[in-house]
Amino acid sequence: MKVYKTQDIRNVAILGHGGCGKTSLVEAMAHVTGVTTRQGRIEDGNTISDYDKEEIRRKFSISTSVVPIEWKFWKINLLDTPGYLDFAGEVDEALAAADGAIIVINGKAGVEAGTEKAWAYCEKYGIPRVFFVTNMDDEHADYMKVVDQLRDLYGKRIAPFHLPIREDHKFTGVVNVVTLKGRRFTGGGKWEERDVPDDVQDDLEPCREALMEAVAETSEEYMERYFDGGEFTVDEIIDALRVNVNEGSVVPVQCGSGTLAYGIEGLIETCVEFLPSPIRDNIKIFGKDPRTDKEYNVDYDSRRPFSAYVFKTIVDPFIGRYSLIKVCSGELKSDSVIYNYEKETEEKLSRIYVLRGKEAIEMPELKAGDIGAIAKLSNTSTGDTLSLKADPLVFEKFEVESPYTYMRYEAENKGDEDKVSQALQKMMEEDLTLRAFNDKENRQSLLYGMGDQHLDVVVSKLEAKYKVKINLSKPRVPYRETIRKKVSVREKYKKQSGGHGQYGDVAMEFEPSGDLETPYVFAERVVGGAVPKNYFPAVEKGIQDSVLKGPMAGYPVVGVKATLFDGSYHPVDSSEMAFKTAARQAFKSAFMQANPVILEPIVSLSVIVPDSYTGDIMGDLNKKRGRVLGMNPTEGGKTEVIADIPLSELYGYSTNLRSMTGGRGSYAYSFSRYEQAPSDVQEKVIADNAKAE
Template sequence: MKTYTTKDIRNVAVVGHGDAGKTSLVAACLFDAGVTERLGSVDHGTTVTDYDEDEIARKVTIHTSLAHLDWKGTKLNLLDTPGYNAFIHDAKPAVQVAELALFVIDAVEGVQVQTEKALAYANEFGRPRMIIINRMDHDRSDFQATLSSIRETFGREATPLQLPLGGQKEFTGVVDLIRQKAFVYQTDGSGRFEETDIPDHVKAEAESAREALIEMVAESDDALLEKFFAEGALVDEDLIPGLRNAVTARRLIPVLVASATLNIGIHPLLDALVQFGPCPSDLGPARGRAGIEPDAPAVERPVADDQPYSALVFKTIADPFAGRITVFKVYSGTMKADMTAYNITRNVQERMGPLYLLEGKHMDKVAEVHAGDIAAVTKLRETKTGDTFADKSHPVVYALAPYPQPAIAFAIEPKTRADEDKLSTAMSKLLEEDPALRLERDPQTKEFLLSGTGQLHIEVTVGRLKSRYGVEVTLKPPKVPYRETIRKRVEARGRHKKQTGGRGQFGDCTCVFEPLPRGAGFEFVDKIFGGVIPQQLRPAVEKGILEAAEN
């Protein structure tokens, strides 16, 4: 496989609400770039990035999947992320390791709630954005209404680079405001188009939109703004690099239009990602710490090949056949196949073996991976999601954003003894793959509790236990561990009397129980005076009370 240097790499997290068409868009990109021989379809289960049985059956993306393509000499790493509430947590690490968040917006529904959550991720990591309004061919699609909803959420920085040619069933292409040309597509999904002059009926709208675009680019840079005021316009030699800089600085959000299922508008999208999207080094140095200690000093590492190697593991895939697949982004230096890498998080050396580029479930071997690129390795013994590889003599630790806390829990019971024997091993693999899951045993009820972000999350996990590992379990509501508490002051008196000859035995002890404020715990007060009960016997009293309370 060809290798790419940092300036020729674009890492793009494809994000947005569920059913906006993210997976179909990635499928169209792969087809137009020649990666696939036919246009993948979510409905037919033929896309590269939705390859799990659950994803094909449910027609939704459940976990982030990677694909790569070459477009005019530039490598695009596309991270196809989930958009449903139960799974969107897996989009967060994808946004963290990408340099650009590509928001896919439904032209019918406009901005939806999970789009806003993905935007919060982009804001958290300071990522540039680009927007594509998809499904322009659908009934009730409305470009202007969708653009208005985008600006309400993203701000006035959202600026069209294109206008649609027609709409709904009459959507046939796009008007390119940079090149001032129209691209008229065939509607057979082939992606073939004809470049023409802008039709007369949209020429005035295109001129107005181009002026607005030029003004936004000029506003993003003082030198360009001064030139714009002096000359009244910007030539392409200023407009194109100015637009790229404005995107990188998050002062402009390009808006494009497309129909992924008809393969309309995909070529201009790929051009825009290459031409206006930042490369890994454009966002400045990678930031981490010099060690795993919380008070370790901050470290900045330039994203460049001439630096010591460092990489962050942001995903683990539990493949039934390939075993553990560790996915990482190289932040500095070059990582090579068969090298020995130091896992600074766990203080262990790992033999890397072959390196791979992921194309959905397919893996292509690559000899080396340069700064800014994303790759995978199989069968590492110790490394987990969130770990950092780094040169031992130049340590740096990168922090992966935490996963959300579970929102719902179910008790799980293996159906058979054979299922019980296999459950622990199977769940450990699924927990590695999805850190948002939890499996714990309730100390009161003795039940195993499987927790996740929602009921669908739990149901998918149970389905994977069966399909991948042949383990069947039953889901039940967790038992409620009812507990007793003291509500008023009471006294208990115990008397011991035994005469066996000699002096005999006699003891008289009184315990007083009083309620404390809820949550205050347990307090033992010793009010024995004069040594009437020997000191060495008193701890047994406290221990007995505690045992009775716990049981």
């Protein structure tokens, strides 16, 4: 592969709903441009981008993969992203490197939740986009229905650049609305010119008129010519539409078939003609000199000192470790010395690569704006900046969505805990939306992900790649225990076993402290030396140990004030251990007399859904003992529902929400406070704890 200049590079993310045909489209684009001699199929497990064993087995994309293709004078770095919401972090990584996007729509299924999510991603990152309606060879595909759905959602920005031609109910070609020329597909990605058929005219005229209006709005000269009834040349139309597409005011719609490679070359032409190179007038790339905090505008300038951004990390026991980078300024050569300011590491490179799926293609250099890979950077993570030690630079890190689905996990084989921990650490370097957390308080290890499917894939990968097995189970909710009334007790610990015995006697008062943030408060008001002062710390240690595991159901105790007010001691047999044990006995005895209760964690929940689903969401939250506090309108015809809800009721909520909203809802929550659990909940918690023991 040759080295390309910045202006000849296109970095294009492939987005869309899960199963809509993204990987098949990438495969067709690779085949048409000569990357492969035979087009791979998902069913056969031989596509370039879905090379992971788990992807081949499940027949859908799990990770973003890069597939560079070359067409005439240009290089297009295709970033094939997963469509399922459980792998949304991969999309964020891809869009951190992309300058344009193709949103793929299945012509039969139409606009789906993933289509809308893809649009929202492009809006978030300010990325120009093109819609490609694929599967047009299906007899039930309806291109104009898809166009109408898009117009209903996004208005006049939607501009069909192509219209399908059907002969004998079969998809055979397209009409280019920009050039007013027809194409008949002849197979293998090839085509021949043909006349525009009469039955397309009804759709062609309004589409053409809308494009001419968009062209006219790019300058006063064009506007005057348009109103005077003048015509525009094809080059003028393309130049004007390029401005509109780059600004996002026009979003082209094209059609074809990924499996038959129909319309693929037209899509590649659109990537080159209308999607931007990394150098864009309306986008500025700022980096900060960490020594001075001064910002610099680097803008993919090859004349500036080298800098690059790590947008993805691959840690694979089979293909090795690669840091995927986008060069933001200067040039990266195979013998370069690079510096990671945040990790304070400098390394001399011996090789740089371009990845095509799992294939690593060695390159002599990469220009600004290009995407490549560096092997074995052990101290470099996703989001890090690479630069020169003499000219250090740091780019702002991109953010991924936080994971809220979590499960308890345990190693299936005892003794594998360290292996599991190390494997998860490597997987978390690859996947920013995967989190492993050791919850010591509740004696459990937790695995956080974007959904049940995400966690299921993690379990499979651990077994397939790292040869360790884990079992997932329902997590233990972090309940608390406390008391509601004041109680006084006296407990004596006395033991005689020959020689020195054990003797400790405490009289203590237990009451609510009013502070549920603090486990306990210890005080004393002993008079007359009934308990010597040197035993006070032992009494407090007994309370400190007792609050770790409450007498009701074994959960941590909070909000208790313990006061030592009397007792007795033996000059020979008393010891710190005896008073500590007596205090523990007093705690247990008093706790069960002091109207003990279970406290449950309450979280503040935010659910964002299309307006039409708000009634269903509120009804469901009420069933889950949630309290709806308000609703706020948000962008795109959506509403944010705010509620307080017990954390225990959110188990499995990711799946429920997707089911209720067709995948169009999202949620987030944060801990708010503890509240007394209803009696039926308390009874169940106590019963479950008794079973566990």
